[in-house]
Amino acid sequence: AQSVTQPDIHITVSEGASLELRCNYSYGATPYLFWYVQSPGQGLQLLLKYFSGDTLVQGIKGFEAEFKRSQSSFNLRKPSVHWSDAAEYFCAVGAKGGQAGTALIFGKGTTLSVSS
């Protein structure tokens, strides 16, 4: 079955500390992988995506993620967290073209809190 697992429901990180949010997926075809961020009461903003090529992808706001096929993982990282990074983070997997039945499958999300 196709699924996305984000093992950590809630993470608290000190401002300035490094961050890693975990994401594991189960997908039959070659996955297209995404990380989105959602602030309270807002829609989703795309942080980064992986389609092919270099397995380390850079995104906006200083985020990066590494695709590891052998581990079926696509973990999100940031070297130094800012208070404004506090939000809900979603990992998602999809297929090419987003065709019906193969639209994005989301993980349950990880809530990031940033302490001062």
Place this chain on the structure above:
Amino acid sequence: GAVVSQHPSRVICKSGTSVKIECRSLDFQATTMFWYRQFPKQSLMLMATSNEGSKATYEQGVEKDKFLINHASLTLSTLTVTSAHPEDSSFYICSALGGGATDTQYFGPGTRLTVL
């Protein structure tokens, strides 16, 4: 680029009434749009896939007669919640496929529906 808007951002209605939510791709054409539903502290659940000029494809368990979707143009899809009931209260988010990278979904800011 790749901006998706939703209107209204928030709506409160009485039980039994119908509510229409609009999703627009502002600076690109989207042949495919998706409608998601998000419960508090939960992930996004795909409701339906909307293709311009054709009938929407609904996910299992989603009542197509209750959640009417119309994708009349390449920049507009609408979701109408008919005869709304309190259990329909939720956060509805649309996304549009395209904007130069056809395998990326761009999300609207969401609509908070409260049915009294």
